Structures are given as C-alpha cells and as structure tokens.
Amino acid sequence: MNFGMILIWLAFITALGATAYSLLKIRTDRQKFGMLSKKLEIACAVTVTLAMLTLILQLLSVNASYDYVFSHSSTDLAWYYRISALWAGQEGSMLLWAWAITMILLVVQYTGSTKQLAGTRLMDLTRMTSLGITSVLLLLLVLKNPFAAYHVVQDVGVELTNWNPFVTLYDVAYGQGMNPLLRNPWMAVHPPVLFLGYAAFTIPFAAAIANLVIKDERWTDIARDWMRVAWLFLTLGIGLGGFWAYEVLGWGAWYWTWDPVETSSLIPWITATAFLHARTRATYGEYQFLAPLLAVLSFILVIFATFVTRSGMWASVHSWQDFSLEGLVIAIFLVVLTGSSVVLLARRYFEDEE
Incomplete structure (x- = not known):
C-alpha cells in the first residue's frame, strides 16, 4: 500500500x-x-x-x-x-x-x-x-x-x-x-531557505486581507515580524542563489544575470522592503492604505514567481517543465488572488476617501 x-x-x-x-x-x-x-x-x-x-x-x-x-x-x-x-x-x-x-x-x-x-x-x-x-x-x-x-x-x-x-x-x-547542476553544497541551503521565505509571506498577506475585510489595525502585530522573517530568508535565498550560480554557471563572472526566475524572486523582496519601511510610519497613522497594499502585493508576486518557475513559459535554468495542469492551477490561483485583492483594496481606498 x-x-x-x-x-x-x-x-x-x-x-x-x-x-x-x-x-x-x-x-x-x-x-x-x-x-x-x-x-x-x-x-x-x-x-x-x-x-x-x-x-x-x-x-x-x-x-x-x-x-x-x-x-x-x-x-x-x-x-x-x-x-x-x-x-x-x-x-x-x-x-x-x-x-x-x-x-x-x-x-x-x-x-x-x-x-x-x-x-x-x-x-x-x-x-x-x-x-x-x-x-x-x-x-x-x-x-x-x-x-x-x-x-x-x-x-x-x-x-x-x-x-x-x-x-x-x-x-x-x-x-x-539528481541533475548534475544541482549536485552542489549550495543545494542543501539555497532552495529551503527560499521556500521558508515564501511560506513566511503567507502570514502578512493573510493578516492584510483580514484587515481589509474587517478594518482591524492590529493586523500589523501579526504581519510585522513575519514580514521581517520573510524578508530575511528571501534575502539569504537570493544571495546564496547568486553565489551558487556564479560557481556553477559562471555567468560571465557575475552573480546576477536577470534570469526570469531569479528576477521574479527579487520583485517581492523589493515590495517587502517597502512594506517594512511603510510599516514604521503606519504606527503613526500614516500609510494606512499603502501598508496592506504592499503586504498583499508581496505575496501575489511570490505566487507569480512560482508561476514563472513552474509554468515553463519562460526560458530559465530554474524552470522545471512545460505548461501543464499544475501551471494552469497556479495561473487560476494567481488570477483569483489578484482579483479578490484588487476588490478589497479598492473598497478600502474609496472608504478612506469618503
């Protein structure tokens, strides 16, 4: 069995x-x-x-x-x-x-x-x-x-x-x-660190969605520390991946080449960094719309990075397969996440404008 x-x-x-x-x-x-x-x-x-x-x-x-x-x-x-x-x-x-x-x-x-x-x-x-x-x-x-x-x-x-x-x-x-390119000591560290970062993004996103639904400003108490964790692990994951790529692929003596998957993991790092800065002002009553927007956007970009990796639609050393049923499910999930988030964010924006 x-x-x-x-x-x-x-x-x-x-x-x-x-x-x-x-x-x-x-x-x-x-x-x-x-x-x-x-x-x-x-x-x-x-x-x-x-x-x-x-x-x-x-x-x-x-x-x-x-x-x-x-x-x-x-x-x-x-x-x-x-x-x-x-x-x-x-x-x-x-x-x-x-x-x-x-x-x-x-x-x-x-x-x-x-x-x-x-x-x-x-x-x-x-x-x-x-x-x-x-x-x-x-x-x-x-x-x-x-x-x-x-x-x-x-x-x-x-x-x-x-x-x-x-x-x-x-x-x-x-x-x-294992694929010969993966037989490297960095393999033991880089992917799990990156995925732990991706997982940690879930909590700030979920807390931000909860805040958009019921308008509870305590959401930052949940989101703050886990966005820091997500940012830390994503930073380490991207950095370790750069060292690995430099060592195995060469990439012309550069640690970064704007590979589609590599770049798609950098974008949520940027929005997470912006959130951590915005949150410090949110405690003083500022950025009440921007902070949840950045928390939501960061996770959506993580799912987009997953779609880039797993759909096979972009040529990359990280891609696993051609577009399949799993890629379709991720695409639908991405659309649902984006659509529902836009609706909630728009509602909050117009409520704040009134």
Missing part, C-alpha cells in the same frame, strides 16, 4: 475541511466550528509532516519504485544530497512549502504576542486565508503526487499511477539521480 499517497490526500482533505469550518465559524460565530477547524488544522500539520518524513525516508533508501525518488535520488549520492532531493523537484518543493506554512501558522496562533489574538475575528480570518492557501498547494500535490509509483499492469507492462494507493509497487533497481 502506498501510504505516502494516502497522506497527501488526507493532508489536502483536512486542510480544506479546516478552511471550510473556519469560514463557518466566522459566518456563524459558533465555537464548535472553530474547534473543528483547529482539530483539522492540527491533523493537516501532522499528515503533511508525516508525508514529508516518508518522502525523505524513501529518498534516503533510494526506493525508486516512486517516480520522484527515481528522478532525483540514487545510490551514488551522498546522504545530504539525497535529503536535498526533497526540494530538487516541483512536487517535493511544494510539499516543503505547504509544510512550512502549516508550521508557521501554528507558531502564530500559539506562541508570542500574537497568541493574545487567538479567537478574534482578525486571527480567524488570517487562519482561514492561510489554510486556503495551504489547500491550494496541497491540491497541486494531489494532482501531481510526489508518491506517484510504478506498478505492473497485466498485459500492458509497467505503468505509473498517481491515484491508486493500493497497487503493488514495481521494484525499480536504481534511481537516475
């Missing part, structure tokens, strides 16, 4: 359920919906963690019956490269991203000064938005499962299944291993 595939499905179902019950709690103010949402959120965090640990174990043992393991791990790789294979492909990196959001959201709710906001509409809306984003990432993993496995079909031969967890796995003797 393919337990990893089942864990991915359970993670998606629990994330979606947590989002739905969170919405019901906001609409009805009934505490039982809030409790159900929190239980499902914890279940999601547990299943995502187990799924990630399971995938790491398969990568370490080079269980090439799984297509992801076959494509990114091999017995000739050192153990740290086998672990790094977790983020060498789009499925594994998406799993890491979803896991990071679930962990960060738990930290926001149960630790630090933001713990005092638990149970408020501001926190409920922040939770719901963050869980909705996690659900989309997990949907992408359902569509292209990191535990897709090879099995034998009678009279047909070996096939790959993305949906059936009950097949008997076909024993593949070896894995083809």
